[in-house]
Amino acid sequence: xxxxxxxMNAATDPPTTRPPANQPLLQVEDLVVEFPTxxxxxxxxxxxxxxxxxxxxxxxxxxxGAGKSLTGAAIIGLLEPPGRVAGGRIxxxxxxxxxxxxxAMRRIRGKRIGxxxxxxxxxxxxxxxxxxxxTETITTHLPMGQAEARRRAIExxxxxxxxxxxxxxxxxxxxxxxxxxxxxxxxxxxxANPRLIIADEPTTALDVSIQAQIIALLKRLCREHGTAxxxxxHDMGVIAETADRVAVMYAGRIAEIGPVRQVIKHPLHPYxxxxxxxxxxxxxxxxxxxxxxxxxxxxxxxxxxxAFNPRCPRxxxxxxxxxxxxxxxxxxRVACWLHGG
Amino acid sequence: MAFADTMRRALDSDLFYSFRRSPVTVAAAVTAxxxxxxxxxxxxxxxxxxxxxxxxxxxxxFLPPAWTPSGRAEFLLGTDDQGxxxxxxxxxxxRVSMAVGFAAVLFAAALGITLGLVSGYVGGMVDAAIMRVxxxxxxxxxxxxxxxxxxxxxxxxxRDLHTKVSIYVLIVSIGLSTWVQYxxxxxxxxxxxxxxxxxxxxxxxxxxxxxxxxxHVLPNVLGPVLVIATIGLALAILTEATLSFLGVGVPPTxxxxxxxxxxxxxxxxxxxxxxxxxxxxxxVILVLAVNLLGDWLRDALNPKLR
Amino acid sequence: xAAYIVRRLxxxxxxxxxVGLIAFAMFNYVGDPVFNLVGQDATAEDRERIxxxxxxxxxxxxxxxxxxxxxxxxxxxxxxxxxMKVTTLLAERLPATLELVFAAAVISLFVGVPLGVxxxxxxxxxxxxxxxxxSLVGISLxxxxxxxxxxxVFSVILGWLPSFGRGxxxxxxxxxxxxxxxxxxxxLVLPAVTLGLFQTTLIMRLVRAExxxxxxxxxxxxxxxxxxxxxxxxxxxxxxxxxVPVITIMGLQIxGLIAFAxxxxxxxxxxxxxxxxxxxxxxxxxxxxSCYLILVALMFVLINLAVDLLYYAxxxxxxxxxAAVAGRSV
Numbered sequence: 001x002x003x004x005x006x007x008m009n010a011a012t013d014p015p016t017t018r019p020p021a022n023q024p025l026l027q028v029e030d031l032v033v034e035f036p037t038x039x040x041x042x043x044x045x046x047x048x049x050x051x052x053x054x055x056x057x058x059x060x061x062x063x064x065g066a067g068k069s070l071t072g073a074a075i076i077g078l079l080e081p082p083g084r085v086a087g088g089r090i091x092x093x094x095x096x097x098x099x100x101x102x103x104a105m106r107r108i109r110g111k112r113i114g115x116x117x118x119x120x121x122x123x124x125x126x127x128x129x130x131x132x133x134x135t136e137t138i139t140t141h142l143p144m145g146q147a148e149a150r151r152r153a154i155e156x157x158x159x160x161x162x163x164x165x166x167x168x169x170x171x172x173x174x175x176x177x178x179x180x181x182x183x184x185x186x187x188x189x190x191x192a193n194p195r196l197i198i199a200d201e202p203t204t205a206l207d208v209s210i211q212a213q214i215i216a217l218l219k220r221l222c223r224e225h226g227t228a229x230x231x232x233x234h235d236m237g238v239i240a241e242t243a244d245r246v247a248v249m250y251a252g253r254i255a256e257i258g259p260v261r262q263v264i265k266h267p268l269h270p271y272x273x274x275x276x277x278x279x280x281x282x283x284x285x286x287x288x289x290x291x292x293x294x295x296x297x298x299x300x301x302x303x304x305x306x307a308f309n310p311r312c313p314r315x316x317x318x319x320x321x322x323x324x325x326x327x328x329x330x331x332x333r334v335a336c337w338l339h340g341g
Numbered sequence: 342m343a344f345a346d347t348m349r350r351a352l353d354s355d356l357f358y359s360f361r362r363s364p365v366t367v368a369a370a371v372t373a374x375x376x377x378x379x380x381x382x383x384x385x386x387x388x389x390x391x392x393x394x395x396x397x398x399x400x401x402x403f404l405p406p407a408w409t410p411s412g413r414a415e416f417l418l419g420t421d422d423q424g425x426x427x428x429x430x431x432x433x434x435x436r437v438s439m440a441v442g443f444a445a446v447l448f449a450a451a452l453g454i455t456l457g458l459v460s461g462y463v464g465g466m467v468d469a470a471i472m473r474v475x476x477x478x479x480x481x482x483x484x485x486x487x488x489x490x491x492x493x494x495x496x497x498x499x500r501d502l503h504t505k506v507s508i509y510v511l512i513v514s515i516g517l518s519t520w521v522q523y524x525x526x527x528x529x530x531x532x533x534x535x536x537x538x539x540x541x542x543x544x545x546x547x548x549x550x551x552x553x554x555x556x557h558v559l560p561n562v563l564g565p566v567l568v569i570a571t572i573g574l575a576l577a578i579l580t581e582a583t584l585s586f587l588g589v590g591v592p593p594t595x596x597x598x599x600x601x602x603x604x605x606x607x608x609x610x611x612x613x614x615x616x617x618x619x620x621x622x623x624x625v626i627l628v629l630a631v632n633l634l635g636d637w638l639r640d641a642l643n644p645k646l647r
Numbered sequence: 648x649a650a651y652i653v654r655r656l657x658x659x660x661x662x663x664x665x666v667g668l669i670a671f672a673m674f675n676y677v678g679d680p681v682f683n684l685v686g687q688d689a690t691a692e693d694r695e696r697i698x699x700x701x702x703x704x705x706x707x708x709x710x711x712x713x714x715x716x717x718x719x720x721x722x723x724x725x726x727x728x729x730x731m732k733v734t735t736l737l738a739e740r741l742p743a744t745l746e747l748v749f750a751a752a753v754i755s756l757f758v759g760v761p762l763g764v765x766x767x768x769x770x771x772x773x774x775x776x777x778x779x780x781x782s783l784v785g786i787s788l789x790x791x792x793x794x795x796x797x798x799x800v801f802s803v804i805l806g807w808l809p810s811f812g813r814g815x816x817x818x819x820x821x822x823x824x825x826x827x828x829x830x831x832x833x834x835l836v837l838p839a840v841t842l843g844l845f846q847t848t849l850i851m852r853l854v855r856a857e858x859x860x861x862x863x864x865x866x867x868x869x870x871x872x873x874x875x876x877x878x879x880x881x882x883x884x885x886x887x888x889x890x891v892p893v894i895t896i897m898g899l900q901i902x903g904l905i906a907f908a909x910x911x912x913x914x915x916x917x918x919x920x921x922x923x924x925x926x927x928x929x930x931x932x933x934x935x936x937s938c939y940l941i942l943v944a945l946m947f948v949l950i951n952l953a954v955d956l957l958y959y960a961x962x963x964x965x966x967x968x969x970a971a972v973a974g975r976s977v
Binding site: 477479481482484485488489491492493495496575579582583586587588589599602606609610614617621624625628629632633636 | 662665673783784786787788789790791792795796799803899902903906907909910913924925927928929931933936940943944947
């Protein structure tokens, strides 16, 4: 079963049970990320807000350029200059973390929020052994000696499914296959037991057959450790299999956010509708894939009102003039005038 | 009308923007242009015609710069041991330096681009051979190669013939020591283009793929080659100056800045510092300006830094 | 691993043979080879005898083989200009050049690398900009001019350091060293700084460029995302990855030092091989030229070989993956 083909089917599975969330783990409000350029300031993220509860998996989905990766980068304070957070609040376990001094932010990274990036080949330093990179991270965050850290490293490797970890701990990244490397990356991200992991396209660079394994691993580990995940991807199938809730991003804004089943089976925002309709699945009988006409607007040319209005088959007058905010509709929230306001 | 449009687009481009933004680069460009102008027109605009033996007056020899007590206004930067005005010798010398530099770069670029194209397109044994040669040449510094070629020429050619052609030998030897970088860059780009589908498509249509490729390779090659050429110009001027200083560069009849420094060096310790310092300063300023331009160009054209 | 070494050795031999060919061509076909060997004092009969005994009537490859054979035994004939055996001449002058090159290399390494690292890490700082400006001026100054200026300031005006010669040298067997005497060391300062300045700025700019490249990579980004300290990232990860390609280039630069020594030796009248070579060029002294060529080529080849082996030891990828090696020479 490929992630793609399970998109529709997974949506009908019963929801996984979660402990009730008293307070969200991560809270993002009105986040704005800007890039000053010589032609003026570009808003790459224009006032988004969402929360992640402890232990839950929030999928963030959207086309390339929608601002998904930037959101992740902004949260852990790794925005590349000249990009900067120009507004909003980011709160982790009720403490504000946006605007923290670099040293404080550094202590959060790895220890409380971990991150995984897309390309496992380039995520690991080719000149250091895997074990060295693990123990280095472990001793940075946890009060352990070298010997204990090494033992922990071997444990972690076993946990992520690397065979013969005692032997492989001293090997170099190029001696691992792509899937193995991503497992090592996951081990590295989890080694200090963070509460939240930001996974930015963790399977995109892998073979399809490996993708499923890695996603399953991630899911299992996070459930076992109670780690929340912000899963950034453009692959709806992965979201369907793994996420509890999903946020659909478009042109730097959130179009719709809600429980995965709900959003997939009953999409509200016309963009989400288009997205769901354009996913092929085995057993589909249709002459052509549905597609959304046009393309996502460039940051320099975002339309007035709702950013999606030029491509929206159901746009009304108001859509051209006023920008919709996220409004509750059932268990989801959607930014569309068709559903409220 | 079209020209005005092109100008407007050029002025509005990212390239020009980064140029305008950097005052240092603008200063460098202005300096370089000044040198180009002054040296290019030197035979006409130099205050004194210093190489016409008739006009020289030994009683003018060893005059210090005009602002010192014993200097004279007509010899702004002083005179040398033969009574020649230092400012004029600098202008004429810079002319020789720049001419040799440009010629050497053109030669190196032509050779390098050609070999790179051939190497990249033909591939196989030819490519391997050319790249081997390039590797070996790369491990030998330019100075050494230039010295060697000059040495051989000197022993092969009879003396007066050698003097006549020595400037061409110089140009060729500097060019031969620097062609490799052009070749490698062009080869890499050619190889990338060769593997693209339009080359095969051209074969199918019946057009010679090489011609089509050229049309695609040359625009891509222009940027990097320009950067290499600018920095290469600085290197060429320095190499020529060094060789002339050592006495194996330009012939004595066409002195360059390096020659001037060598001559001046003989008198440095007896106190006539201006004969060395001014040509030296001119050389350094010229090379610095070219280097700055090369640096800016490289950063401006680097796609990764955009 | 063994295959790699063998391949590099074969390459080295090939290069030497090629250089030998060029030297041979110079020796035999430029000027008169008999003249090269015995100088101008031999009589006509002597020359004819030598010509036959040398087999100058023999085919090209035989002569070439002879030349190589002679070369390996250290037989390069007699210098036109000086009248001494070439190999003796060069042996006499070799220590001076090597010591100078060594001193310059040490200076450029210990000044260039730290500066490069600093300006790479503190990319936009004021001090960095100052260093960068200085470096730009550094590569715009020709070596000879630096020498002249240093002599002017430190010898003529200030009178602190000598402006020519090696000072007092101590003989250690065949080698003569200036490191063991005070005057030897004092004489070394200005030439070494002159020779090393260009290299220092080159290394500094190189290390900086590499550092900036490395700091942009994904694995550095991931290291940051793991919360590793700036210090660990800069000096643990970035520096190590920077040094790998830098090592190769630095090795090549030593070759540059040997060549630029020619200029420095001229300015400071330093009695080394470079000065000898220059005089040979000016005098069209072919035997010296061809011997110098082979000697220098040998040094380059050995250095390159050493650097390659060092590279191999430092980069674990190469130990298993020889494809990377082939890719590196592109």
